[in-house]
Amino acid sequence: MFAVPRSIRPVLFLCAYLILAVTTVPVQPAVAQGGGGYAPAAGGYTSSTDSGLTRWSNSEPLSTTEATSHIAIDGVAERRLMPDQIRLVMAVATEAETLAECRQTNAKLIADVLKSWTDNGTPRDKIVTDFISVTPRYAWRNELRDNEPVRVQQRDGFRMLTNLHIAIASEEAAMDAVERAFACGVTEIVTFEYGSSRINAAKEEARAAALAAAQKKADQLLAVFAERPPVINVQEKTAVFLPQQLYTTYQNILEEDIEYNSRDKPRIKAYRPRMRFYHGLAVEADDRPAQIPLQPEIVITSTVRLYFRSPAAAGSPNPVARPDFPRSLEQAP
Structure with a gap:
């Protein structure tokens, strides 16, 4: 068996420690410049690259109580107004x-x-x-x-x-x-x-668009059943966001900071004012303007949720899927 000379043993132990430390450093998630988040500790405006697919794929299925009570379908609409x-x-x-x-x-x-x-x-x-x-x-x-x-x-x-x-x-x-x-x-x-003097009219327009989006989505999704479930309830929420609520502020600082001990001379960093820009509202809407936010606007969002009786609910006939599903889903209006 090969014997390690006593004189180099400390060096080998140090190398082994460094290799272990490097291989156990956790990998940080990637970030992209100029997206939709705010990282105060980073030197700039960053956003996560997660597109939302991870959240959807990891979501839990409906509980038995939810699945056998009702079906909820949402429609979300966004409207923008130039301030007057x-x-x-x-x-x-x-x-x-x-x-x-x-x-x-x-x-x-x-x-x-x-x-x-x-x-x-x-x-x-x-x-x-x-x-x-x-x-x-x-x-x-x-x-x-x-x-x-x-x-x-x-x-x-x-x-x-x-x-x-x-x-x-x-x-x-x-x-x-x-x-x-x-x-x-x-x-x-x-x-x-x-x-804006048109906020009330824009709220009604957004609400109507959200209802139309929910109905269109229901026509598509409920086509899986041989008999369309009846509507049992409806819920609505409309919100107004003024431009002053839609600005993002972040600190423009260096990516790295230099540490120094008490023996160094005092260091006074250059003044870096907070950066501020109009971000707009990030909402996943079914009906929204195609134009990216470029200037201060009033944003109105409306969500309409339609509740349908689940075919598996007590007192409902047994749920029967259409025999031509899923082709019928593609043909739904």
Whole structure:
């Protein structure tokens, strides 16, 4: 038997350990750039390559109770609306030593912005002034307490906050309103929200499309039975998603981070702002627009679920498949 020299035994043990460590590292799932997920720890926007087939193939079959009670068939529709209303909210914040000075400065800024907006053609009834608060302002003062120097907070002024709401019809008009407010010295944007006067009509359209999709799917799937099961119930849910809900934010950071110990000099990384873009709504709909989301839109989704009595339910005749199935499935409308 070959004897390993004592001098190289530690090297062999180390090599064996490294081989074992490498072969036992778990394989990470692949990711693709630019898809539909958010990975805050990665240097960019990534999405899983799982197409959903794994979830479907691993899904559990219906329980006996479900299979013998009813058949549920869903129809999902998506509709998109271009916004025709925008609400811009800007904050007018002023500070002064006295409350009177604070209010006077605040009122002047508001008057300047209102004049600039109305001079541009915005109706006065499309602008609302919303008083928010007046709060004291504090500063640190040096004092002696029991012959000991201390720093004490004392009020040295006031801060007043008022919001200005303006309703406008387009992003171009909104940007003009922002620039006019900036020129008057008001530079804090609170929110930028979208709306539409056609939301109710679009909800009805989406609901009708979802019902049609569910009925079409039922015509195809229930063709396996010699006698079509009767409808026993219906369920509906319609939701509205405004553009401000459909943005994705992620941190644009390096893929790798360099570790260092306490003996190194402090390192200050470059400032990397959060990245933000309009993602749109990811929904698996039977009826949806073909155009990929490119600009802020209002998205309406509707789901209609039709319930049919299962042929295996108590009191139902024995389920009988059509003799020409599955060819009949291909011929179903």
